[in-house]
Amino acid sequence: AKHCQCSPSGVDKIGCTGDVEHTIQTGEANPVFCQPYRVSKFERDLINEKVGEMLRDGIIQPSQSPWSSPVVLVRKKSGDHRFCVDYRRLNAVTKRDVYPLPRMDDVFDCLAGAKIFSSLDLASGYWQVSVADSDRYKTAFVTPDGLFEFKRLPFGLANAPATFQRLMDRVLGRLKWKMCLVYLDDILVFGKTFGEHQERLQQVLVALEKANLTLNLRKCVFGTSRVKHLGHVISGEGICPDPEKVSALTDFPVNNVKSLRAFLGLASFYRKFIADFAAIAHPLHALLKKNARWDWGETQEKAKGTLVKRLCHTPVLAHFDDKLEVEIQTDASYLGLGAVLMQPAENGPRPVAFISRRLTDAEGRYHSNELECLALVWALKKFRCYVYGRPFQVKTDNSAVKWLFSKKELVGKFSRWVLELQEYDFHVGHIKGAENPVADALSRNPAVPLTVTGTSMTEHLSCVLKSNNYSMAEVAYLQQIDSQIRPLFTNLSTNPDSEFVLFKGVLFKRNSIDRGRKFLLVVPSTMRREILSRNHDDPTSGHFGIEKTLSRLSDRFWWPRMAKHVRNFVLSCVHCQCFKHVSRPHAGLLEPIPPPSHPFHTIGVDHLGPLKETDGGNVHVVVAIDYLTKWVEAEAVPTTATIHLARFIKNQVINRHGVPIRIISDQGSAFTSAEMDEEVRLWGVKHVLASAEHPQTNGLIERMNRSLTSALAAYLNPTHNNWDNLLPDAIAAINTAKQSTTEYSPFQLVYGRTPNHAGDNAFDWPNECPETREEFLRRVSAMRRAVRLKITCKQKKYKCYTDKRRRSVAPFKPGDTVLVRRNIKKIGLSKKFLPKFVGPFQIVRQVCPTTYLVEDLPAKRIRKRWRRFNAHVCQLKLFRLRVEEEIDDEVSENEAEDVDDSETGSSTIISGHARKTQVVPSPVLTLPPP
Structure with a gap:
């Protein structure tokens, strides 16, 4: 032989x-x-x-x-x-x-x-x-x-x-x-x-x-x-960890520093497969620091379990090909730096390697712009063997890197960094945070664990999703390789009465609810992260709560356990937790305003502001809302003068929707002026003034102002002077979102049809049978009658609920991670666009039934700046961090405090506090010592 x-x-x-x-x-x-x-x-x-x-x-x-x-x-x-x-x-x-x-x-x-x-x-x-x-x-x-x-x-x-x-x-x-x-x-x-x-x-x-x-x-x-x-x-297809080697970590006992070092050594061998390894392993590395006390608790056990689970669901990394283009995505948070090296493939960019590391104590005090520049310098050093001597692209969700190269005079570390970057030939491009998996991994810790098969597009802790729309061929391919959806194809071939249908090779589900599209696209797991982000984080989605986000999705899409995924995704949104209000019942009996008989019968009008002056000279927003359909109109104005208010009502309300029967407003000078009285008389409108210092009389418009503020705050530039440009998108998001009271979007109640959202035209939807004029009118009339009944029923329930005394909440436990309410003011910035909460902090112990001692998280305990102070229970809100594996896990009722979703001036309040201690980033804002 x-x-x-x-x-x-x-x-x-x-x-x-x-x-x-x-x-x-x-x-x-x-x-x-x-x-x-x-x-x-x-x-x-x-x-x-x-x-x-x-x-x-x-x-x-x-x-x-x-x-x-x-x-x-x-x-x-x-x-x-x-x-x-x-x-x-x-x-x-x-x-x-x-x-x-x-x-x-x-x-x-x-x-x-x-x-x-x-x-x-x-x-x-x-x-x-x-x-x-x-x-x-x-x-x-x-x-x-x-x-x-x-x-x-x-x-x-x-x-x-x-x-x-x-x-x-x-x-x-x-x-x-x-x-x-x-x-x-x-x-x-x-x-x-x-x-x-x-x-x-x-x-x-x-x-x-x-x-x-x-x-x-x-x-x-x-x-x-x-x-x-x-x-x-x-x-x-690429390279992935040997399952036999990874299985050794599953039951790896960790009971002292020596065994922890052994565990981290074995896990670190595969760290390039995990996008946010440094962030996840941070609580474990904290126990290895000099003079650190051995305190193995829920946080450490969660981090260990997350590492093991992520290693068991790692993506197949692509083999590096020197002939293909190279793209590097970077991001930084106050917990660490991260980057991913990617190359193009048939089904979109695929990762070649992930890298991440923790920040030093000195780096932990950097400004966010400094961290973004540091992330780029560090990533290029790590990937030098791949990119030196060749052109490549760098993408980041922060403009600081572009600023670094445009600045004429630089000092200190910025000048050193520019010199280090001069030897590379690269172009800097911008990528939205929602489309940057590294940003989600380190700053927001992304969420869907995926099983990677072949060259499928997958996510980071997890591969990179394409930022453009999917083609129908790509959707069909991803459906067929998805382990959850693949059995549905088999069932479809054996069950002619199945609720699923095939259209041009793509699987759809029949919509059993008389709302939205007749056929719902079955979304494979690799697309869900992007679909969730588009329908919650995008400017036209408005960072709304669980009900609105789920409604926006369920009108067009379906996948197994979608409601649970949406719930986890929304509850773990860092922006929502820090920027949204925590609504609680107030003292005093509620007198609801009866729902009007037809759209634009009764409208509420109010001013929002003053806000930061924009380039167009605008400082305030005039907002109007219809009491039946919840349709919103808004316009940016330079002052609260009557002339701007009257022009808004004439052009945006009367000329578009007809003269209302009644207008409800507060007693601001613009509404009580003689000029306004004359305009109201000419229009033949009844003007109702709310009680002074009692905005609950016009609660619907006040609640809408809060929703509009939250929607705008998500997308402002650093100087807060572009909100008037973002206003139309925010209004579109509100008018196309389902209201928890009516169970319809304002768009549906006004126009009698489901709105077409951004990205919908990428999918070839099956044709729906057209309605006759009589059928359309009957359906819309029935829908509006049902809405009046729902509003009345909701108001009765809300009155009963609001009139009760304030409920007690479940006590916090030592080790719980919380945010603290603070009235933040910054010179030159609008208070309404600043976070409502700061942190996170850690509960040390309960001082008395309503007061807790809180302190900085271990990641931010800097010598001489370690903050520890008392906080009242009404100032505290449990903080939930988005961890990739938890998107698929069911969230108990006690894991959310307040889910803002109502447009009737109320909110869905879920009492209790989460008990799962998460791996958390450093404080969102710097809180001065009490």
Whole structure:
């Protein structure tokens, strides 16, 4: 048979190369020697048996050396014992051989385009290398029955890996990197086609044969499309961790610092597969700091479990291809830095590697713009081997990087960073935070764990989603490879009465609710993250609560457990938690305003502001809302003068919707002026003035002002002077969102149809049967009658609820992470656009029934600035961090406090506090000491 010399039939026939000999340079060191360890009779018999085998096979020989090292038996998982020699004292006096071992990253970066693989393993590789005659006596080992020395290279010598790697590089030097990879005795042969691979494999076997090296055929794998190599699984699609290695982490016991270091060492081996490794592992690394007290709690257990779960659901990273374009996405938060290297593929960009790290104490005090620049400098250093000497793109969701290159005069670290970046040829592009998976991973910790198959588009802790719309072909492909959706195709073929239908190869679900589209697109898991973000984070979605977000989605999309996913996504939105109000019942009985008989019968009008003056000179917003449909009109104005108010009502309300019967407003000077009285008289409108200092009389418009403020605050520029440009989008988001009271969007109640949202035209929806005029009028009239009943019913329930006394809340527990309400004021910025809460902080203990002692999180405990203060329970709100795995987990009722969703002046209040302590970032804002 060909290359039969490479496959020995026994240990006595393993090869022995003459290309390299192992030497042991000890200089003038005195011989080190040791008496044999005391062992049991059973262990002594095992040692003698192994010594006899090695003597018979010519691996060792009797010795008279002055050197000696003791023998130890190491128990294997299988129950057998491994014969080892403790060479620590010999290694201490050995001069080091610094011959390099290949870097793991370099080994895997040569596999672009490879489809066929063979894995070769040398038979007792070290024993195929001779020890130099002049140095054999130094390898002597002592047993209870004699002294022996090695003729062949033993395990445990300090320079053994360097010697063996030098041998393999000499034997396969001209083939290495081009057709095979070599790491000690593990050889990987690769090729793009079977024929090419076969030719390359033969060249490798010939080289091994010439060097008199033999293989262990039981451990070799030939001509496969998927192979395990160096703790990874390699295929034509990319590289992922070896599941057998990852499984070792599942039940890894962590009960002290030593075991924690071991766990993190093993987990860090695969850190390039996890986008936010540093952020997730932060609570674990905190226990390894100097003088840190060992305090293993829920936070640490959660972080450990998240790492294990993320490793079990890692994406298949693409092989780096030097011929393809390179894109780097970076992001920074107050918890760490992160970046991802990506290259284009058939189904969109695919990640090649993820990197992340924690911030130092000094970096933790950087401004966010400084952190963004730092992230870029750090990422390019890490990815230098990929991008140096070639053009590439950098994408970030922060404009600080562009500012860095446009600034003429720079000082300090900025000037140093610019100099460091000058050697790279790159273009900086902007990417929305919702489309930046690294930003979600580090700053908002993204959410859907995915099983990656082939070249499917997947997410970060998790691959990168395309920012553009999906084609129908891509949607069909992603549906077919989705483990949750694939069974629905099978059921469809066997069940003709299925609620699912195929249209142009894409799976849809029949809508059983008489609202929205008749057919709902079945969304695969790889698209859900982007769909959720578009319908909650996008400017036309307004960062609304659970009900509105779910309604916006359920009118067009469906996937298993969608309601739970939406609930988790919204509750863990950092922006919503920090910027939205926490609504609570107020004292005093409620007198609801009866719902009007038809649209635009009764409208509420109010001024919102003053806000930061815009480039157009606007400072206030005039807002009007219809009491039946909840339709909103708004316009930016420079002042609250009557002339602007009257023009708004004339142009935006009367000319568009007709003259209302009644207008409700407060007693502001613009509403009580003589000019306004004259305008109202000419229009023939009844003007109702609300009680002074009692905005609840016009509660609907006051509640709408809050919703509008929250919608605008999500997308302002740093100077807060572009809100008038964002106003139309915010109004569109409100008017197309379902109201919890009416259960319809204002758009539906006014126009009698479902609105078409941004991105909907990318999907080819099935045609719906057209209605006759009579059918349309009957349906709209019935819908509005039902809405009046719903408003009346809702108002009765809300009155009953509001008139009750304030309810007590479940107590916080030590270790809970909370936000603290603060009345933030900043010169030059509008108070309405600033966060309502700061933090997060950690509960230390309960001082009294209504007061808690809170302190900075461990990540922000800087010497002399460690804040600890008392806070009243009404100032506290539980903080929930978005962790990728939790999007799929059900959230209990106690994990949310206040879900703002009502447009009747009320809100859905869920009492209680979450008990799951999350891995949390540093405070959103700096809170001055109390």
